[in-house]
Amino acid sequence: MSIFNLFLQAVRDTWSRKRMIVLVWGVTLLFSVPAFWAVQRPLRSHFGMTSVPDEWLTQFNANYLLEMLVEQPLFFQTVTSVLTAMGLLYLLVSILLSGGVVGGLQTKSPDKFFARFIGDGGKFFGRFLRLFLWTLLLSAASLIFLLIPVAGILFVTVALGITRCASDIAKFRLAADAGFKVTKTYFSSLGWVVKNFFRVASVYLMSLLMLLAAFAIYRLADPTPHSVVTILWMFLLQQAFVLFRTSIKIQMLASARLLWQTAPKETVSPNLTHMPLEPGVQT
């Protein structure tokens, strides 16, 4: 399968699972709501009866906010506490979700979507958590190369990309083999990604280009909101962009699955190949 066809297949695989995209996006939105309230409520009580909100409709003046921080130091602490708590929770829930996504990408059956999704999430949670910790550790370690100017930045970017791709590949290998050897699987996936670097990088880059294009459209369409209608439009656009980013993340996982499946290799788990990718495609 050519790189481009593989990419297209990943796009199709992703968008044929719309419920999954909406679910993951919905969770992201849900987790950001407490942060919204943590900011909205004190601002309303502090500025609601002043002309500051009207001024902000035409021009943002950070002064007011900074003054409020001096007057109400607890505001900042509350917001950061909520952000930290929700961020950590979201991290754990995301690990659960990624299990659901990996399981969901391996089947086309629409039956009992939600139950299967949660079931897969629970099934893989422990393994994917360890996988995440390995990825995080290696990614953090690679940051040391930032000390080298220019070349260091390039190296770190590539290293982060490789650890991320290896993590995606390892997820499918663990899921397909029903294996528990996380460390071994992750490091062998790392080796595999390095060996197939250009193929892997090309597919991931195509996804990133899609994201970049969506970002450009978002920036162009993002209005300067002065009224209820334009604020609503801004909100819808923002959420559409978050939803699209969610789809790209799933698409990268779908790409990883296809990359691993279609690569010429010695052994492929029989469990992983039970479902044809598309009619006529041999794995």
Place this chain on the structure above:
Amino acid sequence: MKKFLFIWICAAVSGYAQLKIFDKPLSPRIANYNIKAKLLPAARAVEASWELNWWNASADTIRELQFHLYLNAFKNEKSTFFREGGGEGRSNAAHLTKEDWGYIDIKALRTEDDEDLTKRIEFIYPDDGNADDQSAIRVVLSKPILPQKSIQLHCEFYSKLPRVYARTGFTEDNFFMVGQWFPKIAVWRNGAWNCHQFHAWTEFFADFGVYDMELTVPKEYVVGANAVLVDKREGDSASVYTYHQEDVIDAVWAASPDFKEIKQKITVEGTGKDVEVTYLLSPTREGMIDRYEEFMAKLLQYYNEWYGEYPYRNLTIVDPPSGEEFTSGGMEYPTLITTGSFIGPLMVDRILGTRWLEVVVAHEFAHNYFQSLVATNEFEDPWMDEGFTSFTEHRAVDRFFAEKNLTGSYANLLGAPVNSMDYFRGGYYPHPRDGLMSDAAWKIPPGFYQTAAYSKPTLFLTTLENYLGEQTFNKIMRTYFERWHFKHPKPKDFTAIVNEMAGQDLNWFFDQVIYTNKTTDYEVSKIENAEAPEDGGWFDEGGEKKFAENQKSDEKKYHGTVRVRNNGDGYFPTPILIRFANGDSLIERWDGKGAWREFTYDKNSKIISAVVDPHHVNTLDFNWGNNSKTVDRSELGITRYTLRFMFWVETLFQYLTMFV
């Protein structure tokens, strides 16, 4: 003696006669140096000598000389600089090794008559009595200097540079920032030497003069100095750079084998004169050159328009190596500034939309006007250089980014613009009363220097500009520059010009802001709309009592009240904008005196809002959030930004889980 005379004649011939930049001296040329220096990279030091021609421009007979030995601030932990700052002042706390300390040793000091003054050197500590501080010295002369006479001295010295610290020193990769590195004569003023020690938060003060420098460095080094390059000779292993500069207060240079040198010729709009800007960029900074060039061309135009002509032919901009942005970047010398575009290469400024490069360049170049040309005493009146400079920086970045139609002159953080005014107000209102703006730098309480020297003066000048109008204000600043460049003004000299040009006595304002820590905080504390009483009841009319029925009408009348109060102890004339439900609005004027003031109206319309100082003329009002009050809630503006905040939280969460 003969040898010294020979050196002196050579210096005179090679130095002073070599190049003449200005037809007529622009300054009194009191302290004139001819310096020969050799960089010793391995020793992290400079071996040097100078010939000083110092002119007693006063009517006093002077019996001793005083000098600054700034590098001794970095000699040990007993220096006043270290005691006050704990090694934290200006840069990273140094866990210093043997090599990291800096000092200056005077090997020899002689008069033109070959009289050895070396043994007469005494350390002085006029500010704090710290007998361990060696940053200032005095030398008693056997022959006094008569009024209007000069003295010639010869000095040999060894300057061990510290690991780059407080904008002077070396780095591991052979970057040398050689500033405040030679024995520098103090300023004779009002019948005495003005020679302060080097404190944690003080800077410098010097007289104008002509500088000739001959710098010998290893051949692979690229050098930049605050002077015009006259000659460069290359030997087998070393290069000799000869520089000349006139009418400046300091000599400074930087050297590194890694500098990329880029030159730009700018023809200043308004004067038609050329200024050659030399950029010495560290590796990874070359990508910044377009931003530098565009902005510098604008700055020369702005400052010429606002204050007056930049008189020099040259300007050198040093962008230090990565990691040294705070230790050596952001420093000012006449015709040489150091910057620090540190977030450029990582593209953080692009992602976050910060304008660090422009902010630092605007600030440091403004110092060429305030302190290098209008040579105020940075020890005693820090606000007069840092304050005027910060104010200029604020004006420059505001104008530059407005001309480019970009919001946020300091940053555009993820869609939320941050302007320079936000920055300076943020540096003022958390602690507006902690000290006085008029305090000498070493007397300002710890933690208040930024407020006293930078933020509050910026707000003071901005308020003055808002109050008097741009035209009058520009006239004030141009007059101040014109009368005081190449001189040493004090605060009263500036305020006298303001009063003269504004045609009014503004001392009430100066006294509050400069010499006391009075504050203003105007607040709309109450809006009330009561139904107006009808006109019923008994009334005396022509000696008779008459009863009138209540005149009920469909149109309601309201008795509206707006109360404004001042939570501070200072005052500032303040307008109040009052809006009514029927669309009417009016402006009330209050002289700002007293604790509160009430305005009442009987109208057939309710008051819907009141705003004190609606155009934010008084930037020293330390809480703008309470300047307005509305009758009805209006929260759309809050929703707009909190929704955007939520979007960024979602983005943050998605990036946080990038590796999941």
